[in-house]
Amino acid sequence: MRHLLIVLSLFMALPATAQTDVKTVTSEGGITAWVVEEPYIPFIAIDIAFRGGNALDNEDKYGAVEFMVSMLEEGTGDLDAVAFSNEQKRLGARFGFGSNRDSVEISAQVLNENRTESLDLLRRAIVEPRFDEVAFARVKGQLESSFRSDLEDPGTIAGATMNMLAFPKHPYGEPLEGRLAQLQALTADDLRTAHKNALAKDRLLISIVGDITEQEVGPLLDTLFADLPEAGAPLPPEADYRLEGGKTVVEIDNPQSIALFMHEGIAFDDPDFFPAFVMNYVLGGGGLTSRLSTEIREKRGLTYGVGSYLASYDLADVYAGQVASANEDIAQAIELVKSEWARMADGGLTEDELQAAQRYITGSYPLRFDGNGRIAGVLTGMQLNELPISYIQTRNERVNAVTLDDVGRVAAKLLQPENLHFVVVGDPIGLSTQ
Amino acid sequence: MRLIATFCLFIFPVHALAQDVPVTSTLLDNGLQVVVIEDNRAPIVTHMVWYKVGSADEPRGKSGIAHYLEHLMFKGTDTRDVGEFSDIIAANGGSENAFTSFDYTGYFQRIASDRLALMMELEADRMANLNIPDSEFAPELGVVLAERNQRTDSNPGALLNEQRRAVEFLNHPYGIPIVGWRKEIEGLTPEDVMSFYRDHYAPNNAILIVAGNVTPEDVVSLAKEHYGPIPANPEITERVRPAEPPQRAPMQIHYRDERFTTPYLIRSYPAPVRMAGDQRDAAVAVMLAEILGGTGVTSVLGEKLILEQDIAVGSSAWTWDESYDPQRFGLYVAAKPDVPLDMVNTALTEAINAFIEDGVDPNHLDRIKAQIRADVVYALDSQNGLARSFGSALTAGLTVQDVLEWPDILQSVTGEEIVAMAERLFDPVQSVTSYALPPETN
Numbered sequence: 001m002r003h004l005l006i007v008l009s010l011f012m013a014l015p016a017t018a019q020t021d022v023k024t025v026t027s028e029g030g031i032t033a034w035v036v037e038e039p040y041i042p043f044i045a046i047d048i049a050f051r052g053g054n055a056l057d058n059e060d061k062y063g064a065v066e067f068m069v070s071m072l073e074e075g076t077g078d079l080d081a082v083a084f085s086n087e088q089k090r091l092g093a094r095f096g097f098g099s100n101r102d103s104v105e106i107s108a109q110v111l112n113e114n115r116t117e118s119l120d121l122l123r124r125a126i127v128e129p130r131f132d133e134v135a136f137a138r139v140k141g142q143l144e145s146s147f148r149s150d151l152e153d154p155g156t157i158a159g160a161t162m163n164m165l166a167f168p169k170h171p172y173g174e175p176l177e178g179r180l181a182q183l184q185a186l187t188a189d190d191l192r193t194a195h196k197n198a199l200a201k202d203r204l205l206i207s208i209v210g211d212i213t214e215q216e217v218g219p220l221l222d223t224l225f226a227d228l229p230e231a232g233a234p235l236p237p238e239a240d241y242r243l244e245g246g247k248t249v250v251e252i253d254n255p256q257s258i259a260l261f262m263h264e265g266i267a268f269d270d271p272d273f274f275p276a277f278v279m280n281y282v283l284g285g286g287g288l289t290s291r292l293s294t295e296i297r298e299k300r301g302l303t304y305g306v307g308s309y310l311a312s313y314d315l316a317d318v319y320a321g322q323v324a325s326a327n328e329d330i331a332q333a334i335e336l337v338k339s340e341w342a343r344m345a346d347g348g349l350t351e352d353e354l355q356a357a358q359r360y361i362t363g364s365y366p367l368r369f370d371g372n373g374r375i376a377g378v379l380t381g382m383q384l385n386e387l388p389i390s391y392i393q394t395r396n397e398r399v400n401a402v403t404l405d406d407v408g409r410v411a412a413k414l415l416q417p418e419n420l421h422f423v424v425v426g427d428p429i430g431l432s433t434q
Numbered sequence: 435m436r437l438i439a440t441f442c443l444f445i446f447p448v449h450a451l452a453q454d455v456p457v458t459s460t461l462l463d464n465g466l467q468v469v470v471i472e473d474n475r476a477p478i479v480t481h482m483v484w485y486k487v488g489s490a491d492e493p494r495g496k497s498g499i500a501h502y503l504e505h506l507m508f509k510g511t512d513t514r515d516v517g518e519f520s521d522i523i524a525a526n527g528g529s530e531n532a533f534t535s536f537d538y539t540g541y542f543q544r545i546a547s548d549r550l551a552l553m554m555e556l557e558a559d560r561m562a563n564l565n566i567p568d569s570e571f572a573p574e575l576g577v578v579l580a581e582r583n584q585r586t587d588s589n590p591g592a593l594l595n596e597q598r599r600a601v602e603f604l605n606h607p608y609g610i611p612i613v614g615w616r617k618e619i620e621g622l623t624p625e626d627v628m629s630f631y632r633d634h635y636a637p638n639n640a641i642l643i644v645a646g647n648v649t650p651e652d653v654v655s656l657a658k659e660h661y662g663p664i665p666a667n668p669e670i671t672e673r674v675r676p677a678e679p680p681q682r683a684p685m686q687i688h689y690r691d692e693r694f695t696t697p698y699l700i701r702s703y704p705a706p707v708r709m710a711g712d713q714r715d716a717a718v719a720v721m722l723a724e725i726l727g728g729t730g731v732t733s734v735l736g737e738k739l740i741l742e743q744d745i746a747v748g749s750s751a752w753t754w755d756e757s758y759d760p761q762r763f764g765l766y767v768a769a770k771p772d773v774p775l776d777m778v779n780t781a782l783t784e785a786i787n788a789f790i791e792d793g794v795d796p797n798h799l800d801r802i803k804a805q806i807r808a809d810v811v812y813a814l815d816s817q818n819g820l821a822r823s824f825g826s827a828l829t830a831g832l833t834v835q836d837v838l839e840w841p842d843i844l845q846s847v848t849g850e851e852i853v854a855m856a857e858r859l860f861d862p863v864q865s866v867t868s869y870a871l872p873p874e875t876n
Binding site: 091144148286359370 | 475476477478508517520521524525526527528529544545546572573574575576577579580581583584585587588692693695696729730731732737740741747748768770771797800801802804805807808809811812814815816817818
């Protein structure tokens with residue numbers, strides 16, 4: 001493969017298309033969903049998010065939300081894990097359960113021919129999971145196994161180290177060390193608490209795309225969610241960014257080193273976000289055509305992948321990126337990141353770069369409109385970011401309104417080469433913690 | 435929860451498409467096959483060119499050349515500079531990538547459908563007129579080595595797979611990694627690459643796949659205009675790779691690495707492969723894999739090894755049904771802490787023997803078929819996925835008709851056939867068993 005898709009910021013993945021006709025439907029019970037009617041294929045895709053996620057883990061209960069979410073497909077009511085899975089297969093329904101630091105996310109694809117039955121199964125998984133001891137012990141074993149592998153993974157080590165340094169004493173910055181013991185100590189009651197804390201109506205966001213009419217959506221929403229508690233646990237406070245410029249080296253035996261870099265970012269609702277976004281496309285967001293990729297990969301062959309992104313999490317905003325190079329090359333790659341960071345801070349973009357960036361960012365927008373499942377995910381992402389439906393129409397205008405002066409001003413303010421902190425995991429030559 | 439992420443590497447999706455996918459296939463005079471899939475939901479088109487050449491077609495001692503060439507295809511033609519190809523696509527709001535496998539090398543763009551002619555112009559240009567400045571070869575070799583570092587050399591599971599495949603294939607080039615062995619990659623020259631390009635990149639060795647809100651008439655007409663003038667290469671003939679001799683002894687690998695915190699084993703056997711007009715054996719093997727290792731605890735292996743005996747944390751099974759030459763059928767089990775892999779291995783054998791004895795639970799088979807029927811519907815939701823399904827099947831020697839018939843063949847597989855396949859497939863003499871273990875402690 002020529003390049004791996006680097007995980008871009010949430011906002012690259014947001015948009016749908018100007019042609020997507022999104023409506024809001026509110027049920028009798030007061031539950032609202034964003035809905036797109038797409039009658040071409042006889043199924044619907046549902047994307048559900050509960051704001052909160054792993055950051056809701058109580059003190060010393062790290063992993064409780066993730067563990068709880070893993071248990072949602074392990075049985076409900078009179079169905080144990082095997083019976084639940086058999087039922088799902090029989091219906092041909094696809095359910096996905098996951099969590100990240102800011103939300104619990106549930107996706108489903110169900111056929112029209114058995115929509116009622118399939119959604120009843122989904123409802124039972126979400127509202128009344130069993131958390132029975134047999135499945136609990138088995139899944140805990142799987143999570144422990146998975147966690148032990150993570151402890152050996154350079155990318156996971158780098159990410160956890162960076163977060164621990166940037167957000168000490170906040171759920172975002174839970175150290176890797178100690179997590180396994182917390183996981184092992186969790187009980188089924190801890191999961192029941194996490195379930196009550198995380199899955200509630202006051203934080204529920206829903207998108208539905210597919211072969212369904214608006215009239216059918218309301219009753220469906222009440223059926224699915226009426227039995228959820230009204231309110232969950234309060235969200236944690238904002239995470240203060242505590243990291244200064246420098247380098248942290250974590251020595252492991254590996255032929256290459258991975259370097260993450262980060263400093264403070266910019267909120268999505270900041271008026272300067274769009275200039276920053278366009279600027280980042282040129283600096284490191286735009287795949288192989290970006291400045292970072294041109295200098296580090298294309299000209300010098302030092303890496304397979306380098307990129308940067310603006311990440312606006314619910315409780316913190318960061319500007320971050322990553323590069324991986326052979327141990328003997330990583331020091332040079334890091335110097336090039338810093339010099340490109342400084343060059344952009346000093347000089348901003350050229351007119352050609354600005355135009356190319358605007359053409360790509362606006363022109364590729366409709367490509368997100370790729371299937372019911374993806375559109376549903378995009379719409380829920382918009383809701384998580386508290387964007388109005390009209391954003392779909394205004395987004396490209398805002399990209400095109402960005403001027404060279406805007407970018408120059410924002411680059412000078414946002415980019416702080418001296419404040420970049422690099423976490424390097426590997427056996428790097430010529431680098432040490434400083 | 436389902437299998438943990440690290441274990442999912444071994445699961446191959448069942449590629450099954452609805453009979454009524456609106457697809458047409460046309461052969462141009464120069465041998466280019468043009469496949470058009472209509473998807474009128476949005477003004478977006480997926481444009482792909484698949485070459486019927488992959489890593490298994492490389493000259494001996496030159497491993498990695500197909501993949502290195504894939505990277506270099508972005509480095510200019512007689513009339514276009516380095517990077518110009520990608521700049522034009524980005525400026526038109528398109529996304530692009532490329533991929534190399536054992537049997538194919540593919541290039542694709544996704545873009546607004548009114549830019550289709552431009553994509554064809556660019557792709558046809560580099561099919562015939564690749565012209566790479568000398569200065570580009572060395573840095574891109576560095577990129578390829580960095581890619582190998584990142585995706586293989588930093589990952590013990592990937593390194594084990596490489597060793598395993600080298601043992602599974604005594605003679606066939608499927609035993610050589612797609613990315614290439616490091617020493618051989620380092621030795622690749624510009625002459626090697628350009629000669630590989632001239633030998634294999636031609637319209638009569640390629641398949642054009644266009645999916646989107648287009649009509650077959652328009653696509654064929656545009657293809658004639660842009661690809662039509664490129665002459666066929668008469669030297670290109672059917673692919674014949676070194677044949678795989680019969681394996682006459684079971685083999686075992688013990689790969690130790692401290693990063694293997696959860697020991698696991700993979701056991702494999704020669705697998706039946708889908709052939710044009712003859713897909714039944716492969717379909718039975720697909721259903722056998724689903725029954726044995728499909729979804730977590732509801733599969734035969736999950737039920738016996740995870741639930742009943744409580745000695746495993748994960749299990750799966752797969753077969754590689756779409757391939758130009760036969761690949762392997764695989765079984766995977768990850769051990770619970772402190773359970774020796776030898777014990778897991780014995781339990782795996784016993785589980786398979788018991789399955790052959792007991793036969794297939796008809797309800798289990800019905801549920802798998804229901805899920806596959808649903809997957810056929812969901813597959814229509816991804817334009818890119820549809821295009822890729824045809825590309826990988828056609829470069830494996832199948833026809834459009836074979837792809838369309840496949841779901842019905844899967845639905846018609848019986849429990850008796852599945853058990854008979856298990857008896858035939860699981861021949862101990864032809865097995866390769868790989869253990870992933872932490873270092874020995876004294």
